[in-house]
Amino acid sequence: MTRRPVIGLTLDCEPAGGWSKLPWYALRQNYFEAVIAAGGLPVALPHAPALAEDYLASLDGLLVTGGAFDVDPALWGGGPPHPRVVLKPGRTDFELAVTRAALARDMPVLGICGGQQLLAVALGASLIQHIPDELPGALMHEQPTPRTEPGHEVEIAPGTLLARLTGRVRMAVNSAHHQAVKEAGPRLVVNARAPDGVIEGVESPAHRFALGVQWHPEYAVDPADPLILRGFVEACRG
Secondary structure, three states: OOOOOEEEEEOEEEOOEOOEOOOEEEOOHHHHHHHHHOOOEEEEEOOOHHHHHHHHHOOOEEEEOOOOOEOOHHHOOOOOOOOOOOEOHHHHHHHHHHHHHHHHOOOOEEEEOHHHHHHHHHOOOEEEOOHHHHOOOOOOOEOOOOOOOOOEEEEEOOOOHHHHHHOOOEEEEOOEOOOEEEEOOOOOEEEEEOOOOOEEEEEOOOOOOEEEEOOOHHHOOOOOHHHHHHHHHHHHHO
16 A cells, blocks of 8 residues: 655644633644545644754655734835734744745645745745735635635646646635735746736745645635645655
């Protein structure tokens, strides 16, 4: 039987209150389920930046997940945080450390939603802090419909890794973000855009597999979504 590649998934974190009287980690089950369905063996990564290299020594790939928070603008020279910006410094410190270490190893990395933004910043990109303020005519990227339904389409750039994985020129995607990549910089290629021009995906040609998508393929709202995860897991076998 073929060994399942071990995929590390970054966790979200919450302060004391709600589910627990102490600070707690959380992650939706469908992240894990989607990795298992794609052939991987998912494991959760608690936030310990000093252990990034130790984690990676046991992993075949890294999946940087999304969450209801933002990357600190100080990390790309974005100025003071917009009033809508929510920071989780401990999580960002860990995700940045483990992502940079994975890229240095040329280990496959997949960034989803906020994870795509984190990956982009790690590779020199800048972000739009709040889409409605910077792009007044933009689509509603914080979609009012459930995440299990598509919010809009994206156009996929030909010749990109994303195009090869999906075999598509367009996809329907769910949309749950108020920030986006602003300038991809010289190290990244834009692989997908929304109809309003907002960047919806990036990738690094210099790496074996370093791909970020602004939507949530773990929900599989488009038939091509599982192909992204399957391609990621296959890259982790190499």
